[in-house]
Amino acid sequence: MLLSEPPPTPLDFEFDIFRIPVRVSGLFWILPIYFGLQDQHLIYAIVWALVMFIAILVHELGHAMVMRRYGISPRIELIMMGGFATENHRDVWRSSGGLGSLSGLPKILVSAAGPAAGFCLAAIVIGLVVLMGGWIEFQFAYGFFPYWSVELEKGVRFGREFPAMADMPTNTDMIYQLISASLFVNIYWGIMNLMPVDPLDGGSIAREIMMKSDPVSGLKNSLWLGVFVGGGIAVLGVFVLKAFFLAIMFAYFAFQSWQKIQRMDGKGFGGGRW
């Protein structure tokens, strides 16, 4: 996801992972604490902080790893509403070309790698739950929209007896929260990110595909797609899903795309962040 680089705060910290520099803004923690406090317990703020930190880091690592595959030295920033992976201009060893030289399939793969990494993480969480004796039941609303229930109780499933996770000397409620939050973040945010709306990953993918098939008006058409899909999700968010945060976000993206169309002077713009 793309937002402007935040000002430094006293709570910022930096570290390296797989030789990729990561900077975490102090503002990053505002949203997890907000989500956690909605559950009425301070401890869930810590659960949400942990889950969001890992999920967003893994998402950006997905982008960063594929960037590196194409010879670009990446860096990651975790900021208030998420994070982004971009080119590390401070790396003197970076190869020539850079992000600006990416287009077509490589650019699509860089974009898709973020949500893909999140889906892999969700699969690992599901695998761990099953290994530990729990179960996750998946269903699809309208035949395609996934939702699930996490079962940590003892029971027989598919002819095999599962022990109860509740028997373990831990707080089941806490484990339940941890699992639910990780699946929610890694699956739903991944799907949301794949919507063809700029500046989401799906928006970058749509732009690349549409510019390839129509170099003249592909960019403009991809922005119009963002206006309609973003606006549609905003309406759905208000009237059907009752998810106002989601609605406001997509309404804002749709408006931004519309503004970009108004400003277009035929030159286009380059997306250097995921």
Ligand SMILES: [Zn+2]
């Ligand atoms: Zn992304």
